Amino acid sequence: MITTTGLKKVYRSRGREVVALDGVDLHVREGEVYGVVGRSGAGKSTLIRCVNLLERPTSGTVTVAGQDLTALAGGSRRAGAELRAARSRIGMVFQHFNLLSSRTVQDNVELPLEILGLSGAARSRKALDLLDLVGLADRARAYPAQLSGGQKQRVGIARALAGDPKVLLSDEATSALDPETTRSVLQLLRDLNRQLGLTVLLITHEMEVVKQICDSAALMKGGRIVESGTVPELLAAPGGELARELFPVGGVPSGPGGTVIDVTFHDDSTGQPVISQLARTYNIDVSILGAAVETVGGRRVGRMRVELPGTFEENVVPVGFLREQGLQVEVAPAGAAQAATPEENSK
Amino acid sequence: MTWAEMQPLLTQAVWDTLYMVGLATLVSVAGGLPLGILLVLTDRGGLLRNAFVNKVVGAVVNVGRSLPFLILMVALIPFTRLVVGTTIGAEAAVVPLAVGAVPFFARLVETAVREVDHGLVEAVQAMGGSTWTVVRKALLPESLPSVVSGLTTTVVTLVGYSAMAGAIGAGGLGDLAIRYGYQRFETGLMLVTVAVLIVLVTLIQLAGDLAARSLSHRGRSESAAPRLRLLRAPARAEAEPAKAS
Numbered sequence: 049m050i051t052t053t054g055l056k057k058v059y060r061s062r063g064r065e066v067v068a069l070d071g072v073d074l075h076v077r078e079g080e081v082y083g084v085v086g087r088s089g090a091g092k093s094t095l096i097r098c099v100n101l102l103e104r105p106t107s108g109t110v111t112v113a114g115q116d117l118t119a120l121a122g123g124s125r126r127a128g129a130e131l132r133a134a135r136s137r138i139g140m141v142f143q144h145f146n147l148l149s150s151r152t153v154q155d156n157v158e159l160p161l162e163i164l165g166l167s168g169a170a171r172s173r174k175a176l177d178l179l180d181l182v183g184l185a186d187r188a189r190a191y192p193a194q195l196s197g198g199q200k201q202r203v204g205i206a207r208a209l210a211g212d213p214k215v216l217l218s219d220e221a222t223s224a225l226d227p228e229t230t231r232s233v234l235q236l237l238r239d240l241n242r243q244l245g246l247t248v249l250l251i252t253h254e255m256e257v258v259k260q261i262c263d264s265a266a267l268m269k270g271g272r273i274v275e276s277g278t279v280p281e282l283l284a285a286p287g288g289e290l291a292r293e294l295f296p297v298g299g300v301p302s303g304p305g306g307t308v309i310d311v312t313f314h315d316d317s318t319g320q321p322v323i324s325q326l327a328r329t330y331n332i333d334v335s336i337l338g339a340a341v342e343t344v345g346g347r348r349v350g351r352m353r354v355e356l357p358g359t360f361e362e363n364v365v366p367v368g369f370l371r372e373q374g375l376q377v378e379v380a381p382a383g384a385a386q387a388a389t390p391e392e393n394s395k
Numbered sequence: 396m397t398w399a400e401m402q403p404l405l406t407q408a409v410w411d412t413l414y415m416v417g418l419a420t421l422v423s424v425a426g427g428l429p430l431g432i433l434l435v436l437t438d439r440g441g442l443l444r445n446a447f448v449n450k451v452v453g454a455v456v457n458v459g460r461s462l463p464f465l466i467l468m469v470a471l472i473p474f475t476r477l478v479v480g481t482t483i484g485a486e487a488a489v490v491p492l493a494v495g496a497v498p499f500f501a502r503l504v505e506t507a508v509r510e511v512d513h514g515l516v517e518a519v520q521a522m523g524g525s526t527w528t529v530v531r532k533a534l535l536p537e538s539l540p541s542v543v544s545g546l547t548t549t550v551v552t553l554v555g556y557s558a559m560a561g562a563i564g565a566g567g568l569g570d571l572a573i574r575y576g577y578q579r580f581e582t583g584l585m586l587v588t589v590a591v592l593i594v595l596v597t598l599i600q601l602a603g604d605l606a607a608r609s610l611s612h613r614g615r616s617e618s619a620a621p622r623l624r625l626l627r628a629p630a631r632a633e634a635e636p637a638k639a640s
Contacts, residue, residue, distance in 0.1 A: 100521055126442075126526065132524070132525060135521055142514055144514055146512070148515060149537065149611075150536040150610070150612060163523055163528055193612055211523070
């Protein structure tokens, strides 16, 4: 649905060059919620702005719903009629909502419809329907200044949906909201994604967002995508940085001479008493260094780091037993325990 | 001088002043508003980035702003004669008044429009709006309260300028004060003129403030202007922001 190939963006100011995007290949499938995570300055914001060409990429192409937007834009700095028409079919929500303070909630939602040239009656019908969809039908006559942050973002979402877009871009839509409001706004995005078949590309610095609603995710660093895939794929790759961030399990081995393994279990196996079975069957002492069970993308996933006495060679049989139970077992690489120290996990 | 003698003089002078200021205000809006917007749009990072146009318009505005009004008025005499055919009377005074006020108002418009959050511009662009749509739907309506405040300042300044214009035969309150109050030592008339000017300027300022406040829907303007509560429907004043959804 959204494809970028070799996307580059270089800012030039006073002879200095800043590379914001360094060859980004992004592929968002139709109907999925795709999250791009990364720290500030990683280029996420530039990336999402390049998708609807609010920011012109220096090189590379952007294709949305089969339409090559970079070709539509041509070389001119101003957006021509074709690019504007394409933009009207891509919804966008912003971190700071960007609602017009001079207009009521309803008039804000009507704005894109005015641009599309709908008649007054049609506009108001559509705007009220959309406000109903986001649960704000009763605030239609209020001004944005009279709304809470979560309500403002709902208006922003209603406005973004006005042009019946197939694609919704979300630029840190929940970063200015408190955790509870964030959850309800994300739930709304998830519902819209399911009900309307909306493809959502969102950027965020909060891992929670990826955990709650994303089907796929990518990690950006220094203007590049360093890891990407569906969330189950990412979790199944224990060495991956996203997996560690999504699901931090720490724990320092008690001393030399033990074997540290990371165990990942999904859905049904989360209920099984595998560790006590392991201890009983092989009569070994298992120490649990760290563990967590969470819901990621609607699935229960557990991770545990345990230490078995003796070298790996001595533990081949117990590890085989765990694998037989349908668990994913990885021997933690030396130093992995240190890499997942608490301050790393807290970001 | 008795009140009966003063009254017709004063009435005429007030009308002349209002006429000059009113007409000059219309011209300032017609000229200053587009110029101010153009200054923002053509500036670096603006939607119609154009260094040349920006420099030229900026320079013209600066020249207009740097001349003291008295000098501008005299310097413009040939131009005034060309436009209205005379250099005396209220009509003739409108020309230098407008020329003086257009750049003044243009700068105030520029400041007001620059204050509009760039995010709103982006939002309208993301909806598929053209530059003209951005100006019409976002920049103008969002800056309107500030523009109205700027206009109030411009009108008050124009009242001051019009008194100076009176000195070169334009009529109006300034003319009255000079001819009677200064040259004929009619202290009574002088005091009345001053009082009329104070009332006039106060009324203009009050009207402008009211208009700007009623146009602004930004946050807590209600509590910042308690006297406006009386003019508003009570239901609006009580509409507190609801808690998180």
